[in-house]
Amino acid sequence: MKAVIQVILMGLDSAGKSTLLARLLTGKVVKTSPTVGFNVGTLDLDKKTSLTVWDIGGQKSMRPNWRYYLDDCKALVFVVDSSDPSRLPEAQKVLKKFLSDEKLRGVPLMVLANKKDLPNSVTIREISNQLDLPSYSDRLWEIQACSALKGLGLQQAFISVSKLIKKS
Numbered sequence: 001m002k003a004v005i006q007v008i009l010m011g012l013d014s015a016g017k018s019t020l021l022a023r024l025l026t027g028k029v030v031k032t033s034p035t036v037g038f039n040v041g042t043l044d045l046d047k048k049t050s051l052t053v054w055d056i057g058g059q060k061s062m063r064p065n066w067r068y069y070l071d072d073c074k075a076l077v078f079v080v081d082s083s084d085p086s087r088l089p090e091a092q093k094v095l096k097k098f099l100s101d102e103k104l105r106g107v108p109l110m111v112l113a114n115k116k117d118l119p120n121s122v123t124i125r126e127i128s129n130q131l132d133l134p135s136y137s138d139r140l141w142e143i144q145a146c147s148a149l150k151g152l153g154l155q156q157a158f159i160s161v162s163k164l165i166k167k168s
């Protein structure tokens with residue numbers, strides 16, 4: 001039987017979560033609309049493991065019962081729009097608040113610097129600093145650049161997510 005690992009996908013609106021999820025699950029881009037409730041999908045990593053990815057939306061669209069989904073969460077994937085550094089301070093606050101939840105203690109974090117295909121995208125080093133990632137010394141974290149639209153770096157990112165889960 002396959003092991004099913006629950007992963008939470010989150011980030012501010014417009015970061016590219018819906019595009020990413022659609023890209024993972026179907027291999028093509030579908031028309032997205034602001035996330036209402038949860039999008040969920042499963043990604044087969046290998047013959048033995050699949051990841052169930054829950055897109056719980058951004059801060060504003062989060063439903064009161066979202067914490068329910070944290071119980072079995074083995075990793076958090078936080079998506080940021082690397083072409084819009086003006087929203088990084090907001091993203092930093094949301095991430096910090098989210099990670100302060102008791103249920104997420106020790107859960108590894110993967111930050112995806114999305115939209116790397118855009119010429120004005122900022123470096124992962126810059127994003128890492130702006131999100132204060134080095135301050136998360138009590139959990140495993142990693143940051144990678146990707147493009148959900150072009151399908152670049154996604155497979156690699158989720159393989160890294162499963163490695164982080166194994167290490168933690």
Ligand code: G3D
Nearest residue numbers: 013014015016017018019032114115147148149150
């Ligand atoms: P959300 O689910 O996080 O709110 P969406 O974000 O997936 O709806 O994406 C928001 C917008 O960013 C969409 O554009 C989408 O096509 C675009 N986008 C997502 N990922 C990428 C990427 O990797 N590169 C580029 N260039 N654009 C991306 P629209 O125009 O439909 O609002």
